[in-house]
Amino acid sequence: MFKNYFFLKRCAIELNQVLKKEIILEAYTQERDKLYLLIGNDNLPNRHVVISTNPIIPYVFIKDNHFRAKINTINFFNEYLPAEIKQIDIATNDRIIRITLNSSNIYFIVRGNQTNILLVDNESKVSVFKKSKKNNPIDLRNEVMSLKFTDSFRDNRKDYNSNNLTLPHISKEVLSEIEVRIKSGNKNDFQDIQTEVIHAILKNKIAIFYNNDMHQPMMCPSSFLTYTIPKSTELFNSYNNSLGMYLSIKFRNESISKLKAEIEKYLFRELEKLSSKLNELKKRIDAGSKEGLYKYFGNLLLSNRPLIKKGMKEICLCVQDSKEEIIINLDPKLSPQKNIDVYFDKSRNEKINIRQSHNLYEKIENKYKYLLKIKDEYDNSTELESFSDIKKKLKLNSILKPIKLVEEKIKYRHFLLEGKYNVYVGKDNVNNDLLTTKFAKQNDYWFHARGVSGSHVVLRVNNQKENIPKNILKNVASIAAFYSKSKTSSLSPVSYTFRKYVHKKKGLEPGKVILSKENVVIVKPEIPKNCELLDE
Incomplete structure (x- = not known):
């Protein structure tokens, strides 16, 4: 309910009371669908107004202490800033908040998937936060400039009468509360109850609680009858403070849901x-x-x-x-x-x-x-x-990384050396080709018994900056010798190199490759003692 027209009106009025005559120093974005307005002063040098254009969670929120990211940020509206805030108000019949500056107006337009931020200067030049194919900036400019705006809790009763129920600001939550109050039998006059409900949204303390039936946090006036509000629920006088608590609970629960699923x-x-x-x-x-x-x-x-x-x-x-x-x-x-x-x-x-x-x-x-x-x-x-x-x-940070489809479908012998190093062994000529050409990465180590037929063996290198110990390279070479025709020999030469130096030219038989660079080590063909078989 936090994006209900009357709550947004309450938000605009609070913003005007707090930020009028303050200076917007800069506007920038550092994450998707969010515009940050730096409005610092001597007492709150890092204060920002955060405007979210996320169609599901659109909001305006004052954050007293926020720091701009050092990288990946983009400035907006540079030619109009710094600028003093002259007025903050809201359209009388639409979810559009206006911030009036020296030589321009910033409009926060809440309209589902078309939620956006628009700047119109005194010469009618238009700048938009998010580009949209559906909404022409000029049409939006003409629309917002034709609207009436208000910064007062007082409105004409006729603006909210029963003939205007199709207007954007009369939301389902308002209608549901009116219906509940009519059924309670305290009052029968629809218009009186509607005025009472609107007054509650604009003036009452705000309750923030978790609705177990709906499995989501709720934000509504403390006097609302639509929801069963727990007695221990914390109440807020300020829309901004209540919104902060609501978002905190919402994001926390979303984080819990994602973690649980993972x-x-x-x-x-x-x-x-x-x-x-x-x-x-x-x-x-x-x-x-x-x-x-x-x-x-x-x-x-x-x-x-x-x-x-x-x-x-x-x-x-x-x-x-x-x-x-x-x-x-x-x-x-x-x-x-x-x-x-x-x-x-x-x-x-x-x-x-x-x-x-x-x-x-x-x-x-x-x-x-x-x-x-x-x-x-x-x-x-x-x-x-x-x-x-x-x-x-x-x-889980390392375990749940996306796995390539080819790795899921193709099986190789899989060993783990010293509980850390992953070694993969081909099972036949076709499997060897897949291991080398599809599975292995460019900087993985590649091994093969020299001069005899045998399995291709790959040592996965997850960190290119890490120097693989020599004993690990020898251990992997021993595995390569073990899975070759040199298996019964007392010692066997094994070639090894990076995968990027292993080439499969067109016309070569399955399992056959060409090395453009190689090293050779002499090892005993065996499965090392520090080696664990994970998959056959």
Whole structure:
């Protein structure tokens, strides 16, 4: 109701009483839809009048202490300022507040989506705060200059009679209050009740409270019957003070709503993801390790190596000291020794994988329990400070940054080094291309085992000013060697460079790239101990 015509009239009259003969030193904007008028004096050097042209929240508000931003500000109406305020008044039948200066008038026009600020000088030259295709500045100028304005609480009774109910200043709130008062039966004369309601808006103390049914703050005269005003509600004599409280509550509640939505979205997403991961790891752990089985197959193949021929898809071997036969699958493309190595590699990987699964399960379970604790704290919070504290605990400033669509749809192996550095590993040739050309950023580090086929590996660099430690680069190189044909070697050379030096030329096969610049490091192919597998 704060933008009701009669409240705006009360606002204009208060502004005139406080600011008449004061000097507007400058006018500028530093945020969307707001014009700041610096009207400082010896007692209040940083006093501003803030005019909001936001179509949902249009207002004029005196702010005793405001400082202009050092950057990203734009001046308005320079050629007319500084200027003394001669008068502040409002149109007699429209939500248009006029500030009369030495050689110009500033008009604050409240009209929904077309809310704007207009300056018209004594020569009828027009300047606008917001450009609009719908409203011609000349037409607006002609309209406002034809209106009558008032700076008095007294108006002719005929201006508000029942024949004028379609005028902009007779709002739904006024009509609703008139209807409630008629139904209460104290008075029956519509015109008398209408005058009484208007007088209440112009003269009564103003109540600011939160309406739980409507889920929003309310601002209305303390004598209004339309709303149930709590007994503990603070009352204000000044429109400006009441508006300040109203805006404070409104913006505070909007901040709480945004924070709640942000936190709730994150908690739901993370708890669901962690729950799914825990279930997967539980199945993996319950299934047990196949380390011994793969090692047994490897030894059995090794002892029967002469029987293995390249091109075989499987081999049937007798178990030692038993008539039982066992069928072992082979890769027909691999040599006998390579097929044997595959099972020994599987055995080693299984040992590493089961250990990592146990460690990862414990870490994820701890995080899951922590987030459940945070959720409980969230469910019992009501204050902005509490939600802000939860947001800090969850470190949402960095977590909830917009994610590119390609990152959401494409999956890579994801490792976390030392709890800080994100490492991504391609799964096949096509996946390698996507990782390198679509996912990796120009200043990310790129790794590949030198001279052999293998996965593309990317170390994400979030802060370009940060120097990545050498041990981290070696750790990532070890991961690249591990996911390559050099996996079984004791040492392996690995090329690394920035992504911007990796080029994919037209016609190259999937997974193939060209490096215009590279460094080489010799490392042991392995998954480092300080490395945590986040996503397979």
